[in-house]
Amino acid sequence: MxxxxxxxxxxxxxxxxxxxxxxxxxxxxxxxxxxxxxxxxxxxxxxxxxxxxxxxxxxxxxxxxxxxxxxxxxxxxxxxxxxxxxxxxxxxxxxxxxxGNPIDTATFEQTPIKGISKGSITIARNAYPVLLTENSKYIIAGEVIDTTVDKTKETMDKISLDDVPIKGNKKAKVTIVEYSDFQCPFCNRANPILAKVLEDYKDKVRIVYKQYPLPNHNWARPASIASICSYKTAGHEAFWKYHDKIFENQKAITLENSAQKFGEFAKELKIDEKKFGECLADPKVAERVNQEMAEGQSVGINSTPSFVVNGILIRGANEQGLKSAIETSLN
Incomplete structure (x- = not known):
């Protein structure tokens, strides 16, 4: 765009x-x-x-x-x-x-390395880690990494896989967690890539969907809530069909017609109208969206689509990146 x-x-x-x-x-x-x-x-x-x-x-x-x-x-x-x-x-x-904004280095924290403190610089709402050496002689754009810690396991431990929409073999060795926004055109482009990944790797991979509606997309959050309700009301298969309906109609949806469209999609998929409506009004569903976004941010997500493949972060609809992460996880 x-x-x-x-x-x-x-x-x-x-x-x-x-x-x-x-x-x-x-x-x-x-x-x-x-x-x-x-x-x-x-x-x-x-x-x-x-x-x-x-x-x-x-x-x-x-x-x-x-x-x-x-x-x-x-x-x-x-x-x-x-x-x-x-x-x-x-x-x-x-x-x-x-x-730019001035950075108060007095707020920096000591790292495990003597004489090096850590802080961050915020640019366009994104925080980038920086390091400061003793006496402020050097500033380093980067962070201290503990090479004795399994970073991928640490990342996956932050992601909840309980009660989430799953596509593919539920016992697959490789889990692809997708953080996505229904109004994002780049997320729409990721769908055929994920379909091909499932086709190529069959029972070796599974896809988990997580909500990450961006604040500048005015109907993305209502879409997240509606899709969660399709899952809570009718299960995994209904969720993915509902997911596809939204993306297939992405260009036709506006903030003004979104409630009507989301109701129509539920009706077309024969999702119980009463239960679906009650779910939409449940504040716990909106809170779930907040939780999934916070979870994403905790593992480094700041844009959509983004994927976590067995703890490996992939940004964007990057087919080669996804396949490389899958191969690494399988070997």
């Missing part, structure tokens, strides 16, 4: 840019209103080639930053119905900008 392409460009170019000179013509007596206007013009011109044509940039602020002689502000970039916030700081002369 074009908007997703622009989102990646914006976050990469703006959020990962640490500093820039805004203008050589700054005026220390410039008012905040004049400064905002100049900054907006600067950012629009500087990044015009990387922004969609309908993008609107608005600079908001200012407030005191924890760094001397700096103020915090924000660039709100709106396009295709979504808004991306890019925080930055500006020096009090209004000349120099630093894109």
């Amino acid at each position: 074009k908007s997703n392409k622009y989102l990646v460009l914006i976050l990469t170019i703006l959020s990962l840019t640490f500093f820039t000179v805004c203008s050589s013509n700054s005026n220390s007596e410039m008012s905040d209103k004049e400064l905002i206007e100049r900054l907006q013009n600067y950012f629009k011109k500087s990044y015009a080639a990387d922004l969609p044509p309908d993008a609107v940039l608005v600079v908001t602020g200012f407030e005191e930053a924890p760094i001397a002689d700096m103020r915090k502000a924000n660039i709100a970039i709106t396009f295709s119905g979504r808004t991306v916030d890019v925080p930055f700081m500006i020096d009090k002369s209004g000349k120099y900008a630093v894109l």
Whole structure:
């Protein structure tokens, strides 16, 4: 999707840019209103080639930053119905900008390695681990890994496989846990890949479905709730048929017609209407969605589709990655 392409460009170019000179013509007596206007013009011109044509940039602020002689502000970039916030700081002369938020290294925690502490840098709502050496001489983008721990087992221990929709041999050696969003077009593209995996590996693999509706998809969460209710009301087979119905009709579903569509799918599959309706209203079902999302985040999920294959994390509809993880698990 074009908007997703622009989102990646914006976050990469703006959020990962640490500093820039805004203008050589700054005026220390410039008012905040004049400064905002100049900054907006600067950012629009500087990044015009990387922004969609309908993008609107608005600079908001200012407030005191924890760094001397700096103020915090924000660039709100709106396009295709979504808004991306890019925080930055500006020096009090209004000349120099630093894109990003300051990181308080006093909050870093000691690692098992003497003289190295750990923390994180948040970019576009995702946290990336960083390490800091003694006296702050070196900063390392990465994390400390205990090579004596079975990472795959540790990951699988965090994932609940109780009372979940399963496709394939329930006693298979390889478990593929899919974290997916019914409104996500890339998740839809993963379905034929998973079908081929099941065909190729037959009884050696099983697929478990977990809910991960993204907040920017307005009918994804209601779809998650409806699909859980298809499972709770009518079992595994009904869930996968319901799952397929949603994805087959993905382009026809809107927030406005979603309740009607989800009810129609249940009726077409002869799922008990009364039980299905009662399930939709059950707050425990909505809480289950929250739990599955939290579980996904605990094992490193931050996008859809993502898969955990016997503890090995695969991001995206990556057929080769899935097969490599399966082969590793079987050998």
